[in-house]
Amino acid sequence: QVQLQESGPGLVKPSETLSLTCTVSGGSISSYYWSWIRQPPGKGLEWIGYIYYSGSTNYNPSLKSRVTISVDTSKNQFSLKLSSVTAADTAVYYCARFLVGAKGGWYFDLWGRGTLVTVSS
Amino acid sequence: DIQMTQSPSSLSASVGDRVTITCQASQDISNYLNWYQQKPGKAPKLLIYDASNLETGVPSRFSGSGSGTDFTFTISSLQPEDIATYYCQQYDNLPTFGQGTKVEIK
Numbered sequence: 001q002v003q004l005q006e007s008g009p010g011l012v013k014p015s016e017t018l019s020l021t022c023t024v025s026g027g028s029i030s031s032y033y034w035s036w037i038r039q040p041p042g043k044g045l046e047w048i049g050y051i052y053y054s055g056s057t058n059y060n061p062s063l064k065s066r067v068t069i070s071v072d073t074s075k076n077q078f079s080l081k082l083s084s085v086t087a088a089d090t091a092v093y094y095c096a097r098f099l100v101g102a103k104g105g106w107y108f109d110l111w112g113r114g115t116l117v118t119v120s121s
Numbered sequence: 122d123i124q125m126t127q128s129p130s131s132l133s134a135s136v137g138d139r140v141t142i143t144c145q146a147s148q149d150i151s152n153y154l155n156w157y158q159q160k161p162g163k164a165p166k167l168l169i170y171d172a173s174n175l176e177t178g179v180p181s182r183f184s185g186s187g188s189g190t191d192f193t194f195t196i197s198s199l200q201p202e203d204i205a206t207y208y209c210q211q212y213d214n215l216p217t218f219g220q221g222t223k224v225e226i227k
Binding site: 035044045046047058060061094098101102103104105106107108109111112113114 | 122151152153154155157163164165166167170171172174176208210212215216217218219220221
């Protein structure tokens, strides 16, 4: 079955750029939307953005100026870059598949296990 | 932006109890409302999509209802393995999540 796995540094210095990759296995990245979601320790879920396999994107307005999501269909991967990070960006970062249902609603049906990224000097 | 108000923030119930969580949207979102279960240290898991559709493999004790601005998530008979935090999520234009409800066993 389709599985997602996040990878990247677990520690990033303040003001630097956080970079993560999500590898999709057991299925093709094509024909789907893919998303990044984060969760600060002990807090709720925050959607970061999504990308279509063709490359079109949509971002959370609160993070838009610092976020870039890209896709590499040849590697079945998509990636997140978050610039100018601060301690407030410390969180577990999840990648997920973003699916449209028969009635037009959108939901996250598959998730990676998540990776903790700590912003600290 | 559409805001989601989820309540209660936490609850404690006995095994076998009926548990209800509500989610209210700041404007009409039709039935574009989903529910997730997150166990400690794990990724969220989709339980209900489009307000009332049970995801494949999810036990039938879980259910959802509602449309417009008011939605309800129900566990008909709470089981020990249901201990988790539950989140609603809307998609009208951009996805947003409710604040979460932590469910504990009394």
